[in-house]
Amino acid sequence: MLALLQLKDDAYPVAIRDAIHERTGRDVSRPAVFITLERLEEKRLVSSRYGDPTPVRGGRAKRYFSPTKAGVAAVRQSLDSVAAMTQGLDALLKRS
Amino acid sequence: MTLHERLLRLVLDEHKAAALLGDLEEDAARAGAGPRWVRRQAVRCALAAARHTIHRKKMRMLTTAVLALRDARRSIWRFRATSALAVLILTLSLAAGAVTFAVVDTVVLRPLPYPDSDRLVSISAVMPKEPRSLVAVVDYLSWRDGTSSFDSIAAWRMWPFRLNGGGTAQSVTMVITTASLFDVLQVKPVLGSLFTADNEVRGNDGVAVISHGLWQRRFGGDPNVLGERLTTPTGPVTIVGVMPRGFAFPVDAMSPPEIWRPLAPAPAERVLTPDGGRTSYLSITARLKDGVTLDQAQADILRVHAAFAADYPLFYTDFRPRAEFLLESLVDRVSQWMQLVLAAVAVLMVIACVNVSNLLLTTYTRRTRDVSVRISLGATRIQVLSALLTESLLLGAMATAAGLLLARWLLAIVTSALPAQIVRADMIQLDARVVGACATAGLLSALIAGLVPGWHASRLAPAQMVRDSSGATAGRRRWQSALLIAQVALVTVLIVGTTLLVGSFVRVVQEDLGFVRRNLAGVRLTVPAANGTPDAGRIRDFYARVEAAAAAVPGVTSVAMMTGGQLPLYRGFMTTRIGRAAAPDARISADLRRVSAGYFETAGIRLVEGRGLTAQDEGRKVGVLDTLGAGYFFPGRSALGERVTIGMDEEITIVGVAANVRLLGPEGDTQPQIYLPLEPTEGSRVLLVRTGSSVFEVAPSLQATLANVLPAGTAPARIDIVEEQFRRMTADRRFSAGIMSALGLLAFLIAGIGIYATTASMVAQRKKEIGIRIALGASPAAVVRGVTESTGRLLLSGAVIGLVISRAASGLVASVLYGVRPGDALPYIAPLLIMVVGGVIAALLPARRAARIDPLITLRTE
Numbered sequence: 001m002l003a004l005l006q007l008k009d010d011a012y013p014v015a016i017r018d019a020i021h022e023r024t025g026r027d028v029s030r031p032a033v034f035i036t037l038e039r040l041e042e043k044r045l046v047s048s049r050y051g052d053p054t055p056v057r058g059g060r061a062k063r064y065f066s067p068t069k070a071g072v073a074a075v076r077q078s079l080d081s082v083a084a085m086t087q088g089l090d091a092l093l094k095r096s
Numbered sequence: 097m098t099l100h101e102r103l104l105r106l107v108l109d110e111h112k113a114a115a116l117l118g119d120l121e122e123d124a125a126r127a128g129a130g131p132r133w134v135r136r137q138a139v140r141c142a143l144a145a146a147r148h149t150i151h152r153k154k155m156r157m158l159t160t161a162v163l164a165l166r167d168a169r170r171s172i173w174r175f176r177a178t179s180a181l182a183v184l185i186l187t188l189s190l191a192a193g194a195v196t197f198a199v200v201d202t203v204v205l206r207p208l209p210y211p212d213s214d215r216l217v218s219i220s221a222v223m224p225k226e227p228r229s230l231v232a233v234v235d236y237l238s239w240r241d242g243t244s245s246f247d248s249i250a251a252w253r254m255w256p257f258r259l260n261g262g263g264t265a266q267s268v269t270m271v272i273t274t275a276s277l278f279d280v281l282q283v284k285p286v287l288g289s290l291f292t293a294d295n296e297v298r299g300n301d302g303v304a305v306i307s308h309g310l311w312q313r314r315f316g317g318d319p320n321v322l323g324e325r326l327t328t329p330t331g332p333v334t335i336v337g338v339m340p341r342g343f344a345f346p347v348d349a350m351s352p353p354e355i356w357r358p359l360a361p362a363p364a365e366r367v368l369t370p371d372g373g374r375t376s377y378l379s380i381t382a383r384l385k386d387g388v389t390l391d392q393a394q395a396d397i398l399r400v401h402a403a404f405a406a407d408y409p410l411f412y413t414d415f416r417p418r419a420e421f422l423l424e425s426l427v428d429r430v431s432q433w434m435q436l437v438l439a440a441v442a443v444l445m446v447i448a449c450v451n452v453s454n455l456l457l458t459t460y461t462r463r464t465r466d467v468s469v470r471i472s473l474g475a476t477r478i479q480v481l482s483a484l485l486t487e488s489l490l491l492g493a494m495a496t497a498a499g500l501l502l503a504r505w506l507l508a509i510v511t512s513a514l515p516a517q518i519v520r521a522d523m524i525q526l527d528a529r530v531v532g533a534c535a536t537a538g539l540l541s542a543l544i545a546g547l548v549p550g551w552h553a554s555r556l557a558p559a560q561m562v563r564d565s566s567g568a569t570a571g572r573r574r575w576q577s578a579l580l581i582a583q584v585a586l587v588t589v590l591i592v593g594t595t596l597l598v599g600s601f602v603r604v605v606q607e608d609l610g611f612v613r614r615n616l617a618g619v620r621l622t623v624p625a626a627n628g629t630p631d632a633g634r635i636r637d638f639y640a641r642v643e644a645a646a647a648a649v650p651g652v653t654s655v656a657m658m659t660g661g662q663l664p665l666y667r668g669f670m671t672t673r674i675g676r677a678a679a680p681d682a683r684i685s686a687d688l689r690r691v692s693a694g695y696f697e698t699a700g701i702r703l704v705e706g707r708g709l710t711a712q713d714e715g716r717k718v719g720v721l722d723t724l725g726a727g728y729f730f731p732g733r734s735a736l737g738e739r740v741t742i743g744m745d746e747e748i749t750i751v752g753v754a755a756n757v758r759l760l761g762p763e764g765d766t767q768p769q770i771y772l773p774l775e776p777t778e779g780s781r782v783l784l785v786r787t788g789s790s791v792f793e794v795a796p797s798l799q800a801t802l803a804n805v806l807p808a809g810t811a812p813a814r815i816d817i818v819e820e821q822f823r824r825m826t827a828d829r830r831f832s833a834g835i836m837s838a839l840g841l842l843a844f845l846i847a848g849i850g851i852y853a854t855t856a857s858m859v860a861q862r863k864k865e866i867g868i869r870i871a872l873g874a875s876p877a878a879v880v881r882g883v884t885e886s887t888g889r890l891l892l893s894g895a896v897i898g899l900v901i902s903r904a905a906s907g908l909v910a911s912v913l914y915g916v917r918p919g920d921a922l923p924y925i926a927p928l929l930i931m932v933v934g935g936v937i938a939a940l941l942p943a944r945r946a947a948r949i950d951p952l953i954t955l956r957t958e
Contacts, residue, residue, distance in 0.1 A: 013119045030123070030140070030141060031141045034116060035148050038148065050111055054118075057122050058118065058121040060121065061111075061114065062118060062119075063115035
């Protein structure tokens with residue numbers, strides 16, 4: 001979800017995977033990215049649309065994803081929770 | 097389209113699959129990977145998508161099921177009174193079904209506990225009046241030596257007696273058998289050895305094999321039991337072997353078979369004697385050779401028998417051997433009435449289904465609104481139907497659980513009441529088969545019960561339902577009426593069946609057997625063979641002592657002696673052939689027994705003409721013929737003074753004619769009987785005792801007196817009380833009559849509940865109409881009359897339909913039941929009255945409630 005927000009209008013699976021790798025150094029498998037996006041869409045936290053076909057993709061369209069309002073709210077809530085839970089732990093977390 | 101594209105299209109829609117492939121192509125172009133890499137990645141994605149889809153569907157189904165169950169639970173709680181009634185009805189019928197199935201399954205359907213038991217056959221003799229007669233030694237020998245269809249063939253007889261020692265005396269069954277029995281049953285001892293054909297000779301037969309149970313009880317499982325001695329009525333035996341745990345043969349013995357000893361027939365029994373008498377006391381069990389069918393074996397034994405009988409045309413005109421599977425021969429009689437009871441239970445279950453169906457339908461008056469809301473919100477007909485069916489399935493599951501608990505308790509009662517001669521009765525239990533059958537029946541009944549109401553509710557249009565929620569549709573009322581009529585018809589059928597069965601039992605018990613069976617006992621005795629074969633003088637002395645001692649016992653009014661079978665109602669008798677002296681070729685089979693003076697008085701056999709036999713007749717050529725023989729040989733005239741031929745050439749003069757005795761009980765026909773004076777040399781006799789007071793009270797002192805007369809070391813005398821034998825003989829009838837009565841009563845109760853609930857619901861639906869009538873001046877009595885009349889009409893139609901069905905089916909039942917005449921009116925009138933009167937009483941309560949309806953309140957709420 002955070003990668004989607006970062007990428008704005010250019011969030012399609014290849015770019016999402018790249019963004020995660022770039023920012024976290026983690027290599028996420030392609031099926032994992034695909035299934036996660038499917039499940040988020042089923043829960044109506046993201047929506048998808050199809051772009052124009054490009055030659056480098058064998059003439060196939062890109063499927064762009066963007067967060068829905070509910071999706072943005074869910075991200076916000078998660079971050080708030082993380083912030084709330086980490087409050088007062090700065091010193092401890094820094095040391096470790 | 098390539099294979100991986102096709103795979104992706106299987107699990108994803110066209111656009112998603114294309115976009116995913118595009119991503120993979122883009123990745124491949126950037127990384128410089130080839131088409132193989134793309135294919136591999138596509139397959140991985142397809143598999144992941146498939147897993148995800150399956151998981152999603154499972155979750156959806158689970159959620160749907162949980163929701164449906166929650167709805168069903170709520171609905172059951174909302175209509176808790178009706179639901180409880182429905183569960184109660186299903187529980188009762190399922191418990192009855194489970195118990196009956198457990199009994200029938202164990203007794204009739206399961207194979208016998210021997211290896212390849214489906215190859216075991218029983219061979220008996222078919223006589224004109226008896227389908228399964230015992231056979232004589234000569235017959236067994238001719239079949240054994242002549243046939244080629246059997247691996248082995250064994251002859252055996254049971255000898256019940258009281259085994260002394262080891263604390264208290266105990267009733268056991270000794271089986272006197274050929275050694276081949278163990279080959280037939282394919283059984284080996286756990287200790288020692290079996291006896292062999294060499295032991296089947298007199299003098300060499302003092303050995304025995306004992307059961308595992310007797311070994312444990314009497315000898316504490318001592319491994320040195322071999323060589324120990326036991327006293328039996330046929331002399332002492334030395335134990336040579338112990339059978340494995342659980343082995344029992346025959347399975348239909350009254351008391352457990354615990355001792356098997358060799359059958360050593362006297363040399364005279366091995367050939368046909370010129371006088372033509374042969375004593376039939378053997379049962380034959382054989383094992384079919386592999387590949388031989390029962391029909392082939394039957395043909396084989398018939399061929400052998402025909403050749404043997406051709407040499408003795410005089411003896412075998414009406415005697416034919418018959419081979420049948422052992423299990424069939426054991427359960428043939430019980431399976432008939434058990435099937436009848438099973439059919440009754442099936443009818444009971446259908447009644448319960450119809451009843452529950454009707455009960456559920458009554459709740460729909462109040463439930464139409466929910467259903468209509470659901471349908472308006474877009475629920476499909478299938479969804480509405482499945483919601484209602486879930487509810488009845490939940491009811492069914494509850495009833496199954498309760499039914500099994502009830503069945504466990506009932507089964508303990510039923511098995512303790514089961515007649516002793518029913519094979520394997522001790523093995524009846526609620527096992528996995530019964531539980532499975534009960535659960536299936538429970539869910540199926542619930543499903544069937546829910547179908548009519550569910551279908552009815554789901555096919556209504558929402559507008560119609562909303563309109564309908566305040567009153568009743570004609571459709572539903574029609575359904576309710578139809579179900580009520582069906583229910584009443586089925587209950588009537590069941591009550592007619594019960595009446596027929598109970599009536600048949602009463603007839604059996606009241607049947608005149610030709611002798612007085614109350615206060616009569618028999619004691620089988622053998623002269624103790626202490627020092628070789630006893631002579632006539634010793635035999636006479638011994639029995640004179642026995643007779644005098646027995647006659648002196650307080651309460652005994654008369655005693656007599658007999659040989660050649662035991663009176664009455666026992667298996668085993670001596671058959672001979674008799675004919676008119678003037679026309680010796682026209683002969684028929686007859687039971688021959690030799691009796692002492694006072695026999696007819698003691699047995700209570702009515703003398704129709706002439707006199708009985710006296711002490712002076714001993715050695716004289718006189719006899720008493722029964723009415724059957726007299727009617728056959730001397731129709732329309734007196735038999736007194738006439739002469740008949742017995743066997744080959746013995747001629748006697750008839751001095752009396754006695755009533756025919758139904759030796760095989762009320763349901764068995766007999767051949768003619770002829771009584772001759774007792775021969776003084778006969779060592780084995782039956783002492784017959786008649787008492788003035790209850791024979792059960794006299795028996796202990798008789799037992800004690802006989803113990804004083806019998807030499808020390810002999811087995812104690814066993815007193816057979818005839819009334820008890822008769823009760824045992826008719827026990828299965830008593831039991832089936834009892835079970836059928838219980839089922840009939842249960843069906844009647846269920847129907848009563850159903851009639852009450854249906855009438856109550858109909859009254860509730862007609863509230864407005866009744867309110868208007870009362871407002872217009874109808875009296876309470878008129879309202880009650882109106883409601884009961886309309887219910888009464890339904891009851892009468894149901895009962896009449898039931899009677900028509902019963903009448904049509906009575907032909908089938910008549911073949912199973914004794915003394916049932918399909919034309920009798922009583923078994924039909926009684927159920928009709930019971931049903932209509934009982935039903936009207938059940939309808940009265942709601943009718944009276946209807947009469948108290950306040951028109952103002954009703955009309956205002958409407």
